[in-house]
Amino acid sequence: MNNIPVDTDNFRVDIDEIGIAHVVFGPAGGMPVTDARGHGALATIWRRLDEDANVRAVLVRSEGKAFCAGGAMDMVVEMLDSEGARQRVMREARDIVAGMLACGKPIVSAIHGAAVGAGLAVALLADISVAARNAKLIDGHTKLGVAAGDHAALIWPLLCGMAKAKYYLLLCDAVSGEEAERIGLVSRVVDAETLQQDALQIAQRLAAGSATAIAGTKRALNGWLHAAWPAFEASLAAEMIGFGEADAREGLAAIREKRAPRFGSAA
Numbered sequence: 001m002n003n004i005p006v007d008t009d010n011f012r013v014d015i016d017e018i019g020i021a022h023v024v025f026g027p028a029g030g031m032p033v034t035d036a037r038g039h040g041a042l043a044t045i046w047r048r049l050d051e052d053a054n055v056r057a058v059l060v061r062s063e064g065k066a067f068c069a070g071g072a073m074d075m076v077v078e079m080l081d082s083e084g085a086r087q088r089v090m091r092e093a094r095d096i097v098a099g100m101l102a103c104g105k106p107i108v109s110a111i112h113g114a115a116v117g118a119g120l121a122v123a124l125l126a127d128i129s130v131a132a133r134n135a136k137l138i139d140g141h142t143k144l145g146v147a148a149g150d151h152a153a154l155i156w157p158l159l160c161g162m163a164k165a166k167y168y169l170l171l172c173d174a175v176s177g178e179e180a181e182r183i184g185l186v187s188r189v190v191d192a193e194t195l196q197q198d199a200l201q202i203a204q205r206l207a208a209g210s211a212t213a214i215a216g217t218k219r220a221l222n223g224w225l226h227a228a229w230p231a232f233e234a235s236l237a238a239e240m241i242g243f244g245e246a247d248a249r250e251g252l253a254a255i256r257e258k259r260a261p262r263f264g265s266a267a
Contacts (some may be wrong), residue, residue, distance in 0.1 A: 002054070006045060010038030013045065019056035020203045021049050021105075025068050025119065032064040034118045035072040036085075040120055043092035046099030056207040058103070060122055061110040061200060068119020070140070078253055079243045086240045093118070093150045093236055096187035100125040101222045104215035106206040110199035111135045111177070112192055121151035124159070124185065127218055128206075130199040132192040137185065141239060143172040144255070145247030145263060149239025154232035158224060160185045 004021070005012040010032065014022045023045065025032040034042070049055050062068060078085040096118065100107060109126035114136045123129055123137070130136070139156075140150040148169045156165035160183040170174055181189035190198045206214060242248050248265045254261035 004045075006041045007215070008035075008038040008041040010034055010041070013049075015052070015054055018204065019054055019207050020200075021055045021058045023058060023060040023122075025060075025062035026064055027104045027124065028063040030064050031066060032062055032068045032119065033072045033073070034068060036075045036078065038088065039071070039075065039092050039096075041087060041101065041204055042122065043095035046096070046103045046141060050099075050103040050105055055105055056211060057203045058105050058107040059110065059203040060107065060126060061196060061199065062112065062115075063241070065112045067109075067115040067123060068117065069114050070119060072119030073252075073256075076144075079240075080248055080252065082119070083244065086243050090236060090240045093121075094233075095197055096121060096156065097125060097232065101225055104211075104218065106203075106214050108199050108203045108206065110195050111186070112195055114138060116140060118150060125151060128188075128202055129186040130161030130190060130195065130202065131177035131180055131186045132195040133177045133189055134192050135180065135186075135189075137175040137177075137180055139169055139170050142170060143251060143261070145245070145249075145251030145261065146242030147235055147238035149232075149235040149237070153233070153235035154225060154228050156185070158228065161219055184265060195250070 001014040001016050004015065006013055011025045013021055014024065016022065049058055079089055107124045107126040109129045111123045111129060112132040112135055115123045116138045120137060120139060139148050139152050153170050156169060164183050175185060177189045180186040250263055251261050
């Protein structure tokens with residue numbers, strides 16, 4: 001495999017002999033998270049993959065205990081304390097979503113264990129998402145005390161409908177792999193033992209297909225997501241405003257102390 005250098009140890013990118021770019025979260029056997037450098041790298045990798053003539057399809061997977069357990073605590077603290085950090089993360093979050101939508105190469109995700117935060121955004125923004133039955137998809141924004149802003153308002157209502165989107169995003173309940181397939185949040189659910197092979201086979205089929213036909217179909221279908229872009233921008237702005245308010249500090253304290261948050265009065 002050929003390697004594409006990335007400025008992070010949160011994930012690596014390898015291109016195999018048939019042109020599948022493997023975006024692999026790690027560390028192997030550990031719990032993958034997204035720190036500040038990793039978040040920045042996720043914001044730029046999609047354009048690089050799109051422009052690489054050797055890449056015909058992308059497979060996002062993990063060799064850790066889970067797909068991705070969300071943002072590192074240091075990154076959350078930085079956002080609480082710094083307006084500059086919030087502005088930077090806002091730009092990067094927009095670039096992650098826009099980059100995945102604009103990438104002409106088909107993207108497949110193989111989701112096992114927990115998928116949270118930016119990892120969840122990448123998992124669900126993939127063109128074809130394959131989840132293990134033991135997967136746990138969790139959008140925990142409101143539990144932290146901020147709006148669900150990094151992808152959910154854009155894509156969840158189109159995938160699973162407004163009623164289910166509001167239920168899971170407002171309550172932060174975990175969605176199992178089986179339930180995610182049942183409500184349309186992911187493309188397929190498979191046994192954990194066959195997840196990686198099943199997702200790879202889908203990526204191989206896409207890599208062998210007509211690049212122009214697949215890119216054109218993806219671009220046309222993503223028109224529905226571009227139509228919903230104002231909702232995404234509103235949610236992202238609300239999230240970043242929330243990181244500057246008291247509820248986010250209380251939410252982080254509750255997570256650290258493993259207790260229920262005691263939020264202030266309703267807005």
